[in-house]
Amino acid sequence: MDRRRPSGQERNYLILDKFIERYRGRPGGLVRILFKAQELFGYLSPEVQTYVAEKTGLPASHIYGVATFYSRFITEPPGKYSIGVCTGTACYVKNAQAVLDRFQAALGVKEGETTPDGMFSLRTTRCVGACSLAPVVTVNDDMVGEVTPDKVADVIRRCREAEAEEETERVPERRRPERDERAAPPGP
């Protein structure tokens, strides 16, 4: 199998093109475009930012300024399972720090980092508004409530199980793209 086969990548850029076409020039459009780009590519790499700049006609510095102002945009590649520990007040007073510490110990990475195998990234999030279920942890788009430090291992185990399941089903074509490949702009 050719691992650098760019078809998925090209498709992503085509989708982004359409999106940019729709939102370019509209007030607030840039934020929407960047969200879409992040959804498609996993994060906002310098290449993707430059691409958006070219297509929207905005200076790359402006794109960078916006991308780095907001906490929801990430400019580093995330792990396949992005774990977010909510550090809103309700979670904080319910000892979210201990939850974060446990994750750091269990995964061997610090907040803001990704495990060397690219599987997990760990970050803190702003309040996700599920204060009744504090402390709250998000795993990609899913929310897990009442995560005490003792439940941390459980959260990680479930990700690993999902991964193992996927591994057995996976066909070579569906292999996850390498990071540099995901970030690369389409070929000429």
Next chain:
Amino acid sequence: MYRSAADLNATKERLRPVLEERLQEGQLGRPTQVLVCTGVGCISAGSQEVLAALKRAIKDHGLDVTVTHTGCHGYCKMGPLVVVYPGGVFYRHVTPDEVPRLVQQHLVGGEPVQDLLYREPGRNPVLFARDVPFFRKQKRIVLANAGLINPENIDEYVAHDGYAALARVLAEYSPEEVIDVVTRSGLRGRGGAGFLTGKKWAFARAAEAHPKYIVCNADEGDPGAFMDRAILEGDPHAVLEGMLIAGYAVGASEGWIYVRAEYPLAVRRLEIAVRQARQAGLLGKNILGSKFDFDIDLCLGAGAFVCGEETALLRSAMGERGEPRPRPPYPAEAGLYGKPTIINNVETLANIPLILRRGWEWFAGIGTERSKGTKIFSIAGQINNTGLIEVPMGTSMRTIVYDIGGGVPAGRRLKAVQTGGPSGGCVPADLLDVPIDYESLADLGTIMGSGGLIVLDETNCMVDITKFYLTFAGEESCGQCTPCRVGIHRMVEILERITSGRAQEEDLRELEDLAHDVRETSLCGLGQTAPNVVLSTLRYFRSEYLAHIRDRRCPAGVCKPLLH
């Protein structure tokens, strides 16, 4: 398609029996409707699976029972929640495994399942939602539809008097009359500052520039507050109707909802609501046969607390870095594209249809002398019944914490209630009887804010909490002005010294001086209010600071370097 008030009435007549049944609680009968909460709390507890299991089981049994999903009841701790009508039988912690029994025993057999009902320790189970203590002392008017109607079905909103206020306004009121009603009602902004809504509208109405804009501030950035999310997810059309009425009143034909991306479900439900309203002709041209045109678009916030500040929000909505600018000019004179712009918060807008439908006298009859209506609070932290509640203005903190919130867990001692998030301060335990309104909270050195209440007990260190809030404010500072950018960090450094046992008593004076300086000289609300928590905790909990400094001791046992 709703072309006139008569069309709205027709839907209302058609669906009224279904709604009536949900409104009459306390009388058991042959089950005909099951409502499943699909607020974020219940979803994360598995309510989607419960919903699917219920639909399956009801189909398998061939029952004539409808299953509807609703927004949040506010009692997220008890999720997933299921309510059976007639009667309003309130089931909590329902898992998919329990569904067959619930269907067999209650829906088929007519016998409520006792062990799935709410029960206080040592008491009998409570059958109906209205009798659950958490709900009994509330006055849910803004949240009335959340948990009652399907938020993804515009007809259910219409059936429960939705868009009736708009229809009346378009047919009978001049814009000035609308503003007059809103002003007389005494409604004040629910986002924090408590400015009179009618007065704000009057400014924008009087402005000569055109076009004008209505912006809904749904960037609920205050950590610990989630009332706006519950409204957006549970009753999105109420917000749209509020914006439509605001648009008519000030002469705007375009509205924007600035909603934070942390709330994907709210975004989705808003998108559905806007689409349905457009299809129904309630957004667009010649609404309800009038000459009034109005449409609404969504913009996404991307995670920046400062964007709750209105001038920062406007910049962010235009796709830029959300950096605030000095006021005046206020957005009511110069907002989006430099044109007059009204920025109202979600809860404020959701009050508007109620006021126009039920009259300003009704609204002004609720609350205190200067704070009218109800307020939604989210209660979280060290409290048994965490959740979302709505009470009349003037309710005491004690009622909220003990009667509704069920008190502090494990018999621990309550220390303080933090209000207003990173812009607010603390109310100490011995002042819990003060009736809550904008003025009384200001007198106590804190603010109403958006309504987040964080309950703190003896296991929470007030210095540590102060450091937490200030660190947050420092990280969220946009960096434009020096007092906020540098001043807050200097204060955090002092607090670091205190919590690690390296501080001297002079540090307290410096902290206090800095707090005043930052408050008085910062550019926007973020910096101006960030020191509140310092001043408030110094006012009520100075002894706790001194214990850290003089005795190198953390009374709550939180600050690790001081644990011996």
